[in-house]
Amino acid sequence: MLLTVAPIDPVAFSLGPLSVRWYGLIIGIGIALGLILAMRESEKRGLGKDLFADLLLWAIPISIICARIYYVIFEWDYYSQYPGEIIKIWNGGIAIHGALIGAVVTAIIFAKKRGVSFWQLADIAAPSIILGQAIGRWGNFVNQEAHGSEVSRQFLENMHLPEFIINGMYINGAYYHPTFLYESVWNFAGFALLLLLRRANLKRGELFLSYVIWYSIGRYFIEGMRTDSLMVTEMLRAAQMLSIILIVGAIVIIIYRRVSGNAKERYLDPPQKQAKAK
Numbered sequence: 001m002l003l004t005v006a007p008i009d010p011v012a013f014s015l016g017p018l019s020v021r022w023y024g025l026i027i028g029i030g031i032a033l034g035l036i037l038a039m040r041e042s043e044k045r046g047l048g049k050d051l052f053a054d055l056l057l058w059a060i061p062i063s064i065i066c067a068r069i070y071y072v073i074f075e076w077d078y079y080s081q082y083p084g085e086i087i088k089i090w091n092g093g094i095a096i097h098g099a100l101i102g103a104v105v106t107a108i109i110f111a112k113k114r115g116v117s118f119w120q121l122a123d124i125a126a127p128s129i130i131l132g133q134a135i136g137r138w139g140n141f142v143n144q145e146a147h148g149s150e151v152s153r154q155f156l157e158n159m160h161l162p163e164f165i166i167n168g169m170y171i172n173g174a175y176y177h178p179t180f181l182y183e184s185v186w187n188f189a190g191f192a193l194l195l196l197l198r199r200a201n202l203k204r205g206e207l208f209l210s211y212v213i214w215y216s217i218g219r220y221f222i223e224g225m226r227t228d229s230l231m232v233t234e235m236l237r238a239a240q241m242l243s244i245i246l247i248v249g250a251i252v253i254i255i256y257r258r259v260s261g262n263a264k265e266r267y268l269d270p271p272q273k274q275a276k277a278k
Contacts, residue, residue, distance in 0.1 A: 007168050008142050023139035030135035031060070034128030041124045046271020047116060052125070059106045063099040064089070070098025074230035074238050092145075095230060096133065097242055103129075119205035123267055126211040127194040133215070134187035140180040141168055148177025148225035179225050186218035203263035209250040216243040216250075 012022045035052060043049040071093045072079050072086055079086050107125070111118035140146035153175050156166045161178070169176050193214060197207055220243040223229055230238040257263035 007144060007170070008164075010143055022142040026139040026142070027132075027136050030132035031056070033135065034125075034132040037131065038125050038128040041127075044271075045120065045124060047120070047124070051114070051116070051121075055107060055110050055121070058110060059103045062106045063102040064094065066102025066105075067094035067096065067099035070095040070101070071230065074232070095239075097239060100129075117204065117265075119208065120265075122208035123204060123206075126208045127191055127198075130187050130190045130194065130211055130215060134184050134191060137180045137184040137187070141165070141178070144168065144171050146180050146226060146228060147171065148179040149227055150174045151177055176227075177225050179222050182225075183218060183222050186222070187215065190214040190218070198267060201266045201268040203254075203258065204265040204267060204269075205257060205263060206254055207267055209254050212246050212250040216246040219243050220247075 008022065010021050010023065011019045012025055013020050035056060038052040039049040042051050068086075068089050074095075075093070085091070104122075107121055108118050111121050137146070147169065153166065153170075156169060156175055156178070161181075165178060165181065166175070169178050190211065194207060194211055197210055202210070220240050223237055223239040223243070229240075232238050232241055254263075
């Protein structure tokens with residue numbers, strides 16, 4: 001007879017009435033590691049190490065708000081009936097695509113205000129973003145959410161997964177696809193790829209656009225396995241639709257910038273040259 005172990009308690013610890021959840025801690029770790037990575041690379045590229053700390057002061061709250069707005073839009077049938085629930089973000093309901101849209105818009109405005117190239121900022125940030133996403137998906141694991149359809153325990157064992165993951169995928173009497181794990185592994189692979197592409201000295205902006213393409217390809221296929229997707233129609237998932245748009249858009253931008261001559265600078269150009277080129 002197989003014995004199962006209780007899943008991880010979503011609450012890491014409590015301080016009086018305040019409960020600190022693993023989800024928030026894991027997201028925080030991902031942000032912190034990404035920030036350290038971006039600050040070090042920013043200094044190497046001649047932009048100073050404090051630039052990204054300043055950017056995050058704006059990007060984090062704006063991204064959270066945009067992530068919530070994105071989610072509410074696609075669940076408007078519910079929130080139109082219960083508008084008081086819209087602000088209750090602590091009950092769950094945010095979308096990574098909304099957060100990314102908010103972060104990009106914030107970075108564009110921030111770069112213009114600071115007099116630096118948005119594409120340079122985006123290139124430096126790309127590995128940090130996907131690293132944060134890879135780590136953050138483990139928060140979904142602790143919460144037992146963002147999983148796929150039902151599978152057998154034998155299916156999970158045949159994947160040679162650690163016992164704690166198998167047990168964590170036992171939810172309400174059934175086992176499910178660990179789609180959080182699939183996306184985390186895909187994103188860690190993307191992180192390694194982006195670090196390699198740094199050495200390839202791509203045209204400015206192409207490292208970030210490569211991130212967009214890589215993440216969107218993985219998200220498209222993994223999203224098709226999930227059971228909690230935001231839907232545009234009964235058959236069309238919002239994340240899959242946006243992934244296709246982002247893949248095509250990123251490819252078009254790469255081609256256009258090269259053909260038009262707008263992509264003159266390269267990622268590894270010396271700091272002195274980068275300082276002149278915005």
